[in-house]
Amino acid sequence: MIRKCLFPAAGYGTRFLPATKSMPKEMLPVVNKPLIQYGVEEAMEAGLTNMAIVTGRGKRSMEDHFDVSYELEHQIEGSDKEQYLEGIRTIMDSCSFSYTRQIEMKGLGHAILTGEPLIGDEAFAVILADDLCLADEAGNGVLAQMVKLYKQFRCSIVAVEEVPMEDVHKYGVIKGEMIRDDIFQITNMVEKPATEDAPSNLAIIGRYILTPDIFDILKETTPGVGGEIQITDALLKQAKEGCVLAYKFKGKRFDCGSIGGFIDATNYCYKKFYK
Ligand code: UTP
Numbered sequence: 001m002i003r004k005c006l007f008p009a010a011g012y013g014t015r016f017l018p019a020t021k022s023m024p025k026e027m028l029p030v031v032n033k034p035l036i037q038y039g040v041e042e043a044m045e046a047g048l049t050n051m052a053i054v055t056g057r058g059k060r061s062m063e064d065h066f067d068v069s070y071e072l073e074h075q076i077e078g079s080d081k082e083q084y085l086e087g088i089r090t091i092m093d094s095c096s097f098s099y100t101r102q103i104e105m106k107g108l109g110h111a112i113l114t115g116e117p118l119i120g121d122e123a124f125a126v127i128l129a130d131d132l133c134l135a136d137e138a139g140n141g142v143l144a145q146m147v148k149l150y151k152q153f154r155c156s157i158v159a160v161e162e163v164p165m166e167d168v169h170k171y172g173v174i175k176g177e178m179i180r181d182d183i184f185q186i187t188n189m190v191e192k193p194a195t196e197d198a199p200s201n202l203a204i205i206g207r208y209i210l211t212p213d214i215f216d217i218l219k220e221t222t223p224g225v226g227g228e229i230q231i232t233d234a235l236l237k238q239a240k241e242g243c244v245l246a247y248k249f250k251g252k253r254f255d256c257g258s259i260g261g262f263i264d265a266t267n268y269c270y271k272k273f274y275k
Contacts (some may be wrong), residue, residue, distance in 0.1 A: 002147050002209065003050050005043035005125040006118070010056035010102035013130075015258055024059045025257065030265050031274055033087070036062055039129035040091055046144040047211035048125060049095045052118035054111045055138055056102050066097045069136045081247065107228025112210070113218040121212050123150065130208025130257035132265050133159075134272075136250035142207050145249055149183070150209045155243040156235065159207035160184075161253060168198040172232035174246045175199035182248040186239040191225045191232040202246060203251055204232065214238060 013025030020028075026036040040051055055062060065088070076082055102114045112126060125143055133142040146157050160174060172191045176184030188199050208231070219233040224230040238244050254268070255261030 002046075002123055002125055002150060003048060004119055004122065005040075005046075005048045005051055005114045005127055005143075006112060007036065007039060007053045007129055008102075008108055008115070009059065009062065009129060010054050010105055010111050010114075011029050011108075012105060013257070016262075017149070019229070022058055024055075024062055026059075027065065027264065029063050030256065030262070030269050032084075032161070034065060035132060036065070037091070038132055039086065039127040040066075040095065041087070042133060042141045042143050043125060043127060044091065044095060045135075045141045046125070046147045048143070048147075049269065051095050051097045052124075053097065053099050053116055053117050054102050055099055056105065060178070063097075063099055066092060066095075069093070105182070106223070107226070107230060109218050109221055109229035109231040109234055112231055113215060113229070116215045119212065119215075122213050122233060123154075123209060126206075126208040126210060128257075130255070131206030132254045133205075133249070134252040134254075134258045134268075140250070142239055142249045142251050142253070145251075146207060146209050146247060149245070149247055153243075153245055155213075155245060156207040156211050156214065156238055157245045158186075158204045158235065159249045160202040160246040161205050162201050163203040165195050165198065165201050166200055168193055168195055168203060171203035171205075172201060173198045173211060174202050174204065176202070176246050179245075182250075184246040184248075184258045186235070186244045186246050189236045189239065191230050191233050202248070205249075211238075 009026045013020035029035045098118050102111050135141045175188035176186045217237050221234045224233045254265035
């Protein structure tokens, strides 16, 4: 069983400056809910209750968000405004939260390795909260779909999406052998390839299930593209030594790490959930 979800949330979020100068990108609200809360809700829906967050300097507001706010809650007690806190109270009643800090921002792979003491020796999920994923038509969240697959295959799984060829340079891109129309066994992976070097247009998005041997591989992984320790490099090693699957998820995903994707998500969620 997968119980723990790791949220690497220590990045600088430079694409959102100046908003992210003193505020974490993960606390940007899509309508009235911060990105990190959407991620935690998706993890909960997949049956995970231990949330492990990798934070960094200036990211304290995430910890405060998943804690009580006595003065505010006392002020609105008994009023109809209390309803706005129902969702977050349910999360706090059902989940535990633990935090660790990434001291130097050496990339996503390094952030995941920083989370090792919170995860230990068990398979775990990873959510990048700046990729906002919404459930498929049947209401199954993306992570829930992946947890179901993990029960069957028992290996690391990355979520992938077809992207336009002109966008492949923004992602880790996979090559794989199809084992079902929506599942590929990975044979190659390239981080942020030029269009002509991309092995496909199947891009890795911010949802992973990782087996714990990934930590030892990450310890040996040297800096790759951009001088950062890349999870893609570690996953390629894992794929070559054993098996890593890519899963073409069902549902909708918004790249909220970019301004355009964030605006699209806001408009979509406002129409779908609030109008
Ligand atoms: P991004 O590539 O989006 O980087 O990280 P970023 O710093 O958040 O944003 P920009 O590009 O400067 O605008 C992908 C995910 O990995 C986390 C980020 O918090 C984000 O969830 N991350 C990245 C870390 O936790 N630590 C790092 O050193 C790098």
